Amino acid sequence: NAGVTQTPKFRILKIGQSMTLQCTQDMNHNYMYWYRQDPGMGLKLIYYSVGAGITDKGEVPNGYNVSRSTTEDFPLRLELAAPSQTSVYFCASSPSRAPGNTIYFGEGSWLTVV
Amino acid sequence: DQQVKQNSPSLSVQEGRISILNCDYTNSMFDYFLWYKKYPAEGPTFLISISSIKDKNEDGRFTVFLNKSAKHLSLHIVPSQPGDSAVYFCAASGLSSGANSKLTFGKGITLSVRP
Numbered sequence: 699n700a701g702v703t704q705t706p707k708f709r710i711l712k713i714g715q716s717m718t719l720q721c722t723q724d725m726n727h728n729y730m731y732w733y734r735q736d737p738g739m740g741l742k743l744i745y746y747s748v749g750a751g752i753t754d755k756g757e758v759p760n761g762y763n764v765s766r767s768t769t770e771d772f773p774l775r776l777e778l779a780a781p782s783q784t785s786v787y788f789c790a791s792s793p794s795r796a797p798g799n800t801i802y803f804g805e806g807s808w809l810t811v812v
Numbered sequence: 813d814q815q816v817k818q819n820s821p822s823l824s825v826q827e828g829r830i831s832i833l834n835c836d837y838t839n840s841m842f843d844y845f846l847w848y849k850k851y852p853a854e855g856p857t858f859l860i861s862i863s864s865i866k867d868k869n870e871d872g873r874f875t876v877f878l879n880k881s882a883k884h885l886s887l888h889i890v891p892s893q894p895g896d897s898a899v900y901f902c903a904a905s906g907l908s909s910g911a912n913s914k915l916t917f918g919k920g921i922t923l924s925v926r927p
Contacts, residue, residue: 702855740816740901740917741856788855800846801915803855 700724702804704789710810711779719774719807721789729792730772731756731801732764734785741788747772779811815839816904818918826926831889833921835902838883842904842916847876847887850899850920859900860887892925899923 702723711717723730728749733741743756747766761783763775772791776783789804817836825831835845843864848856862869862876862885869876875888889896902918 738821738919740818740919741915742917743915790855800858800861803857805853805855 702789702791702802704787704804704807706807707805708808710812711776713779713781713811715779716775716777717779717809719776719787719789719809721772721774721804722770723772723789723791723802724770725791725793725802726769727791727793727802728769729794729801730766731790731792732762732772732774733788733790733803734758735788735806736785744774744787776809781811783809784811785809814918815842816902816916816918818902818921820921821919822922822924824924824926825892827894828891831887831892831896831923831925833887833889833900833902833923835885835887835918836883837885837904839904839906839916840883841906844905845876845878845885846903846905846915847874848901848903848917850901856901889923892923894925894927897923897925 705720731746732744735741742758744762745764747753750769753764766772787807790801792801815838846861847859849859850856860871860874860876862878867878878885899920899922901920903915905915
């Protein structure tokens with residue numbers, strides 16, 4: 699029972715580099731999300747998707763891009779990495795938007811931009 | 813502007829005693845509240861939730877109380893166990909924004925349960 703799988707677990711980037719955080723879920727969930735958690739802070743929504751081909755911005759989308767070509771995959775692209783993007787990134791999924799459906803999180807990806 | 817506030821960053825309790833974790837919110841449009849638990853190097857996991865039509869929801873050792881007039885909720889863990897030591901996040905959403913797409917999280921409380 700894999701659930702939500704994120705890769706890589708850890709990554710160090712240089713300023714200006716680009717990278718993609720991969721996320722896949724095997725629960726056939728329609729909704730997928732990317733959150734970031736800065737030290738001592740709560741999780742902030744970066745982007746979310748309500749189904750294949752549909753994405754929308756969350757609270758902190760600047761500097762990121764996403765795509766959703768399949769139900770299973772929701773990669774997060776960082777263009778021109780900046781130190782402010784040093785954070786822990788969590789991918790998540792849920793079956794629908796109705797109250798009572800909980801969000802299932804991946805284990806997180808630790809990203810440091812130097 | 814923090815809409816979900818967990819003002820105490822940490823809490824330490826003795827094993828077997830009650831743990832009370834507090835959460836306040838400012839947005840009156842929130843009508844669904846959740847608690848997530850997070851161990852180090854893992855993603856958050858859902859613990860318990862409550863709808864604004866209720867004032868209490870219980871699941872085993874965990875009970876969440878909601879006081880809508882005070883915009884306050886609390887998570888009670890009785891009895892506390894060492895395995896409960898983790899970071900607890902309070903989260904809130906509003907039906908009009910699509911519950912899961914607009915979850916707002918607090919900063920989290922680190923609970924330590926002493927053996």
